[in-house]
Amino acid sequence: MRQIAPADFNDAVQPLIEAHRDVPGGLMPLLHAVQDKIGYVPDEVVPQIAQALNLSRAEVHGVITFYHHFRREPAGRTVVQVCRAEACQSCGADELMAHAEKSLGCESHHTRADGAVTLEPVYCLGLCASSPAMKVGDRLHARVTPEKFDRILTAAQGAAA
């Protein structure tokens, strides 16, 4: 994703606000659009969104923080989501997550200090018959073993670097 400088956030968000201002219940689609554009929903744009939609800043903040999908900080260049739900647990998801933390040198829920990778748990990718599953960037992977994990990550990080 092309980086947008903080000084340009408000200009980047304004057309998105215009596109969603008259959509019924438009805050959620607007926040998706902001995150798709900037990579996260920066605190700087909250007052702008609140004012445009005639909401309080607290209401907008409340929505952003309620949903796991919305980020308030930039993610790493590669986002790794390892499914931790039951169907994946039954086929080694816990071990896979432990391997991921070790192999990436990054704890779950964190972005590595060098900004290369963010590791997150996810609760179900809908690949429950081909578990354990994970998502790297926007690509899904099924039946992931530790060896396969390393292969996929080497390729993905090579592409992201």
Next chain:
Amino acid sequence: MSAARPPEGARTAVHSTEVPQLKVYVPRDSAAVAAGANEVAAALQLECARRGLELTLVRNSSRGLFWLEPLVEVETPAGRVAYGPVDESDVPALLDAGLLAGGEHPLRQGLTEEIPYLAKQERLTFRRMGVTDPLSLADYEAHGGWSGLRNALRMDGAAIVDLVTQSGLRGRGGAAFPAGIKWATVLKAQAAQKYVCCNADEGDSGTFSDRMTLEGDPFMLVEGMTIAGIAVGATEGYVYIRSEYPDAVAVMREAIELATAAGFLGDDVLGSGKAFRLHVRMAAGAYVCGEETAMLESLEGKRGIVRAKPPLPAIEGLFGQPTVINNVITLASIPVILERGAQFYKDYGMGRSTGTLPFQLAGNVKHGGLIEKAFGLTLRELLYDFGGGSRSGRPIKTVQVGGPLGTYVPESQWDIPLDYEAYAAVGAVVGHGGIVVHDDTADLAKLSRYAMEFCAIESCGKCTPCRIGSTRGVEVIDKITAAASGSNEKQQQVILLRSLCDTMLAGSLCAMGGMTPFPVLSALNHYPEDFGLSVPATQAA
């Protein structure tokens, strides 16, 4: 498959003039793609081009036989022949073996329709799954699509609702509430604006039938929702899809555009003078939004906080207006009922569980996948006749039926017919038919702790039993597992856990807190040894 199909959807052709066109199918379903279907499709095109072979590649939906994905199918005079699981590196050898003519190869599975796993099913809702190109309107129509809607447009709203009631269709999202009764309430409500909302926030582990439908047969959902709208007098519909399913969102959006352009949606549905417009809304990763009132809040652009009922959403739903809320599979079951009639549908199933359910066999099982069958088969049949036992080869210890809020079903209950009432009689739930298999390495104390932990992470926070109870639940389970076997402390903590579960069951606003005790208590009752308890508890969950 009609020869007159227009060149639409995700298909490409490498043409030459001499040989008749050969049709090869490689699924675009995200479970197939996760297993490498895109790479297989690319390898097939490349290798065929290199050999000067003519090929029409169709990106179909998945048959739901996930251990065979990527499942490549080739059209032959005898029918479609399946090969799987195909790796991109297998492609040259497959072509050498005469893949395009259905030739012999170790990966050849025979005629697709004759694969026992498929042949034994009763696919009504999933009849097109894996067969068609999901975004081909012509495919959809050639396989029975839109006949239900055309029939509905000849009926008045009350007659449609009556037919749905007669079919006995119950909500497939888990609660099993009769769909017709819900629709009748919305039909009778007086309002200038009514809505139809499809709950596609399929967050439960072990479920993927909604995802398959959204990605693999989106027009079926469009048709079902349009019929619902026509029936109750709603002109606007929303499909609320999880953000974890970006492919489903994309396919659904494209399907709505295509259906609108072709006149199946819009201000004048098929020239009937009736309007129905459909919108896709992407969720944002809150499990509780699978609860219908939390979903409504989210659709209104708010935090997904559960609403107290009454008022029922059928009376005061989205934006305060009468709203039909059904799960994907409920709405997807509507077209076949309108096409073939209530009796046809009702002839499947048993007792008050009529019709079919797309069971989703998942977790530690050899042959995981989608199995649509009439209600009444048993877990044992699913686990062994379809599933082939555990994937690890170890004995199956327990099976969680109905998602993260369903019970852990022990072997002593595997012969109970899968029927809403028969399961309820033993304190279990059929739910949406999601089935997660665990082998004998599973630790039920750990899974119980996980259930409480998950509830703590995902609780909307509105009611205390769910918000606080789940956190206390984690702590109490930790104390139970830490306490010495046979100690007073252990017994006391077990009593405390049961009491806590009782409070959550009786005092929570919605199923999130109200059903989290199901997996916990079933684990405690059926697998006390995993908690270090020697005395088997006999109290039913």
